[in-house]
Amino acid sequence: MGVTLAIDAMGGDHGSKVTVPAAVQYLQQHPEDTIILVGLEVEIQAELQVLNVSQSSRLMVHHATEVVGMDESPQLALRNKKQSSMRLAINLVKEAQAGACVSAGNTGALMATARYVLKTLPGIDRPAIASFLPTVKGEVCMLDLGANVDCNAEHLLQFALMGSTLVSAVDHIDNPSVGLLNIGSEDIKGNEVVKQAAKLLQESDLNFYGNVEGNDIFKGITHVVVCDGFVGNVALKTxxxxxxxxxxFLREEFNRNVFTKAMAAIAMPVLKAFKHRVDHRRYNGASFLGLRGIVVKSHGSADIYAFRCAIERAxxxxxxxxxxxxxxxxEKWHLARQPKEVA
Amino acid sequence: MGVTLAIDAMGGDHGSKVTVPAAVQYLQQHPEDTIILVGLEVEIQAELQVLNVSQSSRLMVHHATEVVGMDESPQLALRNKKQSSMRLAINLVKEAQAGACVSAGNTGALMATARYVLKTLPGIDRPAIASFLPTVKGEVCMLDLGANVDCNAEHLLQFALMGSTLVSAVDHIDNPSVGLLNIGSEDIKGNEVVKQAAKLLQESDLNFYGNVEGNDIFKGITHVVVCDGFVGNVALKTxxxxxxxxxxFLREEFNRNVFTKAMAAIAMPVLKAFKHRVDHRRYNGASFLGLRGIVVKSHGSADIYAFRCAIERAxxxxxxxxxxxxxxxxEKWHLARQPKEVA
Structure with missing residues (x-):
């Protein structure tokens, strides 16, 4: 059975110029799925016309009169822009008209709106932002990447549970291993929050590997890496x-003179293969976890290919x-913990 | 005038097999300087014999009967190994027989010992670990990289002062710019500690640029980037x-088959230039700042070239x-702050 996705067509640095072609390309590859483009109808129609594509039961346009700016305050956007493409796309998820929403818009506004409209799952204190990153062995799911800048141990435990479930659902891995991002592998390392989180993870029924360090992330030692949003955001952006x-640097060296340019031309097939392999656009699409609905955030600067990858992720x-x-x-996990808390 | 350096010859994964040849190479390039190799005399002499080099007034051996293990507890090393090569090398700095000490040993033990023997500078609460990293424009000094996992705003301010001074002294830059590592460029971003630190930095006479994000580090936007040790350590290792x-990945792509190998052979000059440019060994050598003496920590796994770079740094x-x-x-800075605190 096909899935229905609501796309905030106005979000991101390039708006409908990226989101509309990406949606059309996605549907060409997934003819069983349905996309609802949410945004200024005139603009979306103009883009569809450029692509020589018309609306259909598989590609719908849902008009929205407002657009949330990329630098707009999340609180103001939430309060004042109730007819924004972002808000209406999330509303479609809330009303079960779409299975997920994808937006390249303002992260803070998207999270605030998603949280307000969809609400968090019972038992989850704070939603987290998770993303997949490439490793030498495959990929790793890392969270939180910036939704929560001051986490306690219980939050990290909840992130571990959510990340683990995401990997199970998407990669079909039973009981994925979870690493706790720290500055050393020994138990005594790290700050107080991390030490307490390690204890909670050990006591949990999650497949807890132990501490992992920054350089372990790309080794693919664990399926999931958990950290607070400040650390995760810095690590990802770094x-x-x-x-x-x-x-x-690689481009500069190959462009240095006529000889190096000739070398680049000869080595082009390898350089292209390498470029494809490390293409960060393939990993575009961060999941907001812990909400009563699926919301995927694309990088604001995403191009058509990258935005299509975010749609795939959703x-x-x-x-x-x-x-x-x-x-x-x-739910299961909270029931299992209940007696302990009483005792 | 030449400088005198005390080298912990036993530290690191490879001990004297790396430290002794690195010291000898360093002296060949800096005949005006003096090195004191501290460690098990028999072992050091054996290495010198292999290199066909003998002791001189420029290359001395200072016997130490003990060695701190790479996994040894810092507290136990401090308490029980008073005759270790690490401790004696630091003692030489304390006694002003050497201008600096270089060790590839256990980071925790080195910091604990340096702090105990040398003491912190008046006005500095906690020493920090600083390192230079390459950027598209040159290099950036980043701290703290792991000495302090729970910092307050005042600590971050002190790190900024120390990093700024290090860049002035080593790179001869007046009033270097300082960036505060955060998860967004706006003032409202980040956790409480970072927000408070931004205020303190704004009020200080340091050349405060404002917030920088992870991806800004390598852009060379500021001369110094300040963060707490947990975040810095994770970012560096990531x-x-x-x-x-x-x-x-690049090696794998070039080794895929006989054709790609031929391409690698042809492109070798460029690949070598690229490799040299991003060679992390050139940036080996982290400075312990805030102590009454200069201590430089080499990566434990450093090879001869990398360890020589750490000696250069010192x-x-x-x-x-x-x-x-x-x-x-x-001192100046504390005097300047005094009246404010009274007022």
Whole structure:
């Protein structure tokens, strides 16, 4: 059975110029699925016309009169823009007209709106942002990547549960291993929150591997890596910065003179294969976990290919029954913890 | 005038097999300097014999009967190993027989011992670990990289002062710019500690740029990037892990078959230039700042070239008068703050 996805067509640095073609390309590859493009109808129609595509029962347009700015305050957006493309796309998830919502808009506004409209799952204190990253062995799910800047141990435990469930649902891995991001592998390392979280994780029925360090993330030692949002956001952006710098150094070296340019031309097939392999666009699409609905956030600067990857991510979560998985897990887990808390 | 450096010859994964040849190479390039190799005399002499080098007034051996293990508890090492190569090398700095000490040993033990023997500078609550990283524009000094896992705003301010002074002394830059590592550029972003630190930095006479994000580090936006030790350690190790993965992917792609191998052979000059440019060994050598003496920590797994770079780093700090700079700055700065605190 196909899935239905609501796309905030106006979000991101490029708005409908990226979101509409990405949606059309996605549907070409997934003719069983349905997309609802939410945004200024005139603009969306203009984009569809450029692509020579018309509305259909598989590609619908849902008009929204407002757009949330990329730098707009989340609270103001939540209060004043009730007819924004972002808000209406999330509303469609709330009303079960769409299985998931995808937006490249303002992260803070998207999280605030999603939290307000969809509410958090019972037993989850705070939603988290999770993303998949490439490793030498496959991929790793890392969270939180910036939704929560001051976490306690219980929050980290909940992130572990949610990340674990996401990997189960999407990658079909039973009981995925969970690593706790720390500055050393020994138990005595780290700050107080991390030490307490390690204890909670050990006592939990999750497949807790133990502490992992920054350099372990890309080794693929665990399926899930858990950290607070400040640390996760810095780590993620730092790797983005490093990858950009290395890429520009490699280009510079190959562009140095006519000889190096000739070498680049000869080595092009390998350089292209390498580029594809490390293409960060393939990993675009961060999942907001812990909500009563699936919301995927695309990078604001995403191009058509990258935004299509974020749509794929959302569709995978719907197909994998991520939401049901996560609700069941959280419920089961809370029931199991109840007697302990009483005792 | 030459500088004198005390080398913990036994530290690191490879001990004297790396430290002794690195010291000898260093002296060949800096015949005006002096090195005191501290460690098991028999072992050091054996290494010198292999290299066909003998002791001299420029290359001395200082016997130490004990060695601190790489996994040894810092507290136990401090209490029980008073004759370790690490301890005696630091003692030489304390006694002003050496201008700096370099060790590839156990980080925790080195910091605990350095702090105990040398003491912190007046006005500095906690020493920090600083390192230089490459950027697209040159290099950036980042701290703290793991000495302090629970920092308050005042600590971050002190790190900023120390990092700024290190850059002034070593890179001869007046009033270096300081960035505060955060998860967004806006003032409202980040956790409470970071928000308070931003206020303190704004009120200080440091050249405060404002918040920087993870991806800004390698852009060379500021000369110094300040963060707490947990975040800094994770960010540093994450980039190490990513660089390793990208390197192994590039190697794999070029080794895929006979054609790609031929391409690698042709492109070798460019690949070598690229490799040299991003060679992390050139940045080996983290400075312990805030102590009454210069201590440089080499990566435990450093090879001869990398360890030599750490020795260079220590020598640069001595030549740049880093210690005097930092003491004067801290003193001046505390005097300037005094009336405010009274008022």
């Amino acid at each position: 790797t983005e910065g490093l990858a950009q710098m290395l890429g520009s 569709a995978e979560e719907v197909r994998g029954g991520m939401l049901q998985h996560i609700s069941e897990h959280v | 980039t190490e892990g990513l660089a390793q993965m990208l390197g192994s 020598a640069e700090e001595v030549r740049g008068g880093m210690l005097q700079h930092i003491s004067e700055h801290v």
